[in-house]
Amino acid sequence: MRVYLAKDLLQANQSNADENRRILNENATLMVNIIGSPGCGKTTMLQQTLKHFSKWRTSIIVGDLYTSEDAEKLAPWCDKVLQINTEGGCHLEAGYLGHIMVEEDLLQKDILFIENIGNLVCPAEFDLGEDLRVALISVTEGNDKPRKYPLTFQSAAATLVTKMDLLPYCTFDLQALSEDLQRINPDLEIFKVSSTNGEGLDSWYKWLDKQLQAKKRQDSN
Amino acid sequence: MHELSLVESIIESVEHDARSRGIKKITRLRVVAGELASVNHRALSFALENVVGGTFLEQADIELAVKEAWASCPVCQQKFKPEPPFYQCPECGKTVFPSSENRQVYIDFYEGE
Numbered sequence: 001m002r003v004y005l006a007k008d009l010l011q012a013n014q015s016n017a018d019e020n021r022r023i024l025n026e027n028a029t030l031m032v033n034i035i036g037s038p039g040c041g042k043t044t045m046l047q048q049t050l051k052h053f054s055k056w057r058t059s060i061i062v063g064d065l066y067t068s069e070d071a072e073k074l075a076p077w078c079d080k081v082l083q084i085n086t087e088g089g090c091h092l093e094a095g096y097l098g099h100i101m102v103e104e105d106l107l108q109k110d111i112l113f114i115e116n117i118g119n120l121v122c123p124a125e126f127d128l129g130e131d132l133r134v135a136l137i138s139v140t141e142g143n144d145k146p147r148k149y150p151l152t153f154q155s156a157a158a159t160l161v162t163k164m165d166l167l168p169y170c171t172f173d174l175q176a177l178s179e180d181l182q183r184i185n186p187d188l189e190i191f192k193v194s195s196t197n198g199e200g201l202d203s204w205y206k207w208l209d210k211q212l213q214a215k216k217r218q219d220s221n
Numbered sequence: 222m223h224e225l226s227l228v229e230s231i232i233e234s235v236e237h238d239a240r241s242r243g244i245k246k247i248t249r250l251r252v253v254a255g256e257l258a259s260v261n262h263r264a265l266s267f268a269l270e271n272v273v274g275g276t277f278l279e280q281a282d283i284e285l286a287v288k289e290a291w292a293s294c295p296v297c298q299q300k301f302k303p304e305p306p307f308y309q310c311p312e313c314g315k316t317v318f319p320s321s322e323n324r325q326v327y328i329d330f331y332e333g334e
Contacts, residue, residue: 002249005238005328009230122223125259150306151259154318183307186316 013126016094020129023098027107028219030212031114033128035152036136037145038118041162043070044195045136046113050077052205056212059106062115063092070115078113080106091122094129110212120149132211138163139170143177150184157211158189160204165194224260227326228268235331236277244333247281251329256290257303257319258326265326281331290323 024031036042043062050058058078062070064085071083082104084092092114106112114130116123135156137145140163146153153159159181161174174192181188189207193200231252239247252269254260266285273279292303294310294317301311303323309316 001242001244001334002330002332003238003242003244004330005234007234007328009227009234009326009328121259147306150308154308180306183309183316 010125013094016098017127017129020094020098020101023102023107024112024129024131025219028216029107029109029112030132030215031112031128031130032132032134032208033114033116033123033130034134034136035116035120035123035156036118036138036162037120037141040118040136040138040141041160041195042115042118042136043073045160045162045193046074046115047077048195048198048201049205049208050074052201053209056111057109058111058113059109060113060115061092061097061101061106063117065089065117074115079109080104082106086117089117090119091117091126092128093126097128120145120152124149124151124155131215132157135159136162137177139167139172139174141172143173143180146177146180146184153181153188154185156185156188158191158204158207161190161192163194163196164192164199165196224264224268225272227260227265228272231269231328232273232276232278234328239277239331239333247278247331247333249284249332250278250281251284251286251331252326253286253288253329254326255288255323257305257323259324260326262287286329288323288325290319292317292320292323 034042060074060078060081062083064070065088066085068083071081074081101107114128133156135152137159181190191200191204193204235247235250254262254265269283269285290303291300293300294313294315296315297310297313299310299312303317303319308319
């Protein structure tokens with residue numbers, strides 16, 4: 001007996017992500033999924049962003065294998081932060097995320113930030129239901145990373161090139177990076193920033209605020 | 222990425238479906254992975270061969286078919302093979318993101334008795 005299943009093995013996460021999207025829209029909450037390698041500056045950038053937008057209602061889910069250090073750093077700057085310790089898991093998935101964003105009262109905020117597990121590979125594969133995906137790359141990592149991990153940058157709405165204050169001490173080729181990103185994702189917004197000295201952050205804040213206002217207008221319709 | 226988890230998912234899905242139909246033994250299984258799926262096809266093939274021992278699929282003849290990726294340029298209509306990392310049309314340079322079809326991994330069919 002032959003049985004045709006045509007079962008997509010990656011569909012389960014997508015279905016959960018679509019459900020998360022529906023719940024976020026119902027609650028008028030913008031979800032921003034932040035992806036980047038370990039040490040690229042996700043937490044520090046989030047700290048600066050939250051300090052700037054202190055009037056926003058914000059919640060955060062932070063994913064790491066172990067420790068709650070990032071959640072502790074972010075807690076003073078948001079309404080609520082939750083740390084997920086995957087204990088080996090290399091990415092966050094939509095199903096569990098959806099469950100806890102409801103259970104832990106992380107909705108009905110202006111923005112729910114997801115600081116994903118530090119990893120340029122797996123998080124790109126898993127739609128969490130986000131409105132925006134933001135990929136970070138630091139000047140200390142090398143400008144070849146988009147060529148090596150294209151899906152992360154292809155699937156993002158914006159990329160932050162971080163640690164620009166360290167550019168003089170690195171062999172990072174900004175021009176080559178821009179050319180690669182233009183080829184990989186011509187619609188990608190690129191912000192060159194330093195969370196240490198504030199360089200470039202204003203443009204990032206303006207863009208993020210514009211996305212939030214667009215979401216609010218969309219939800220009110 | 223996660224080839225072992227994928228194989229575990231395959232075993233679970235086939236077993237669940239087969240048992241619901243009263244099938245007691247799987248004799249054949251065909252899995253299809255898109256050429257641009259985020260898996261290493263050799264690693265997936267290896268996992269399929271070596272992880273099914275002692276499971277519901279241990280007697281199955283397992284085939285992993287890699288589905289060739291093709292894209293159609295929305296600007297110049299050129300049909301081409303999208304190549305990572307840029308996936309650009311060779312005629313006009315337009316970036317064409319791989320379709321979900323090119324990136325799927327799915328269970329096509331199984332045979333059992």
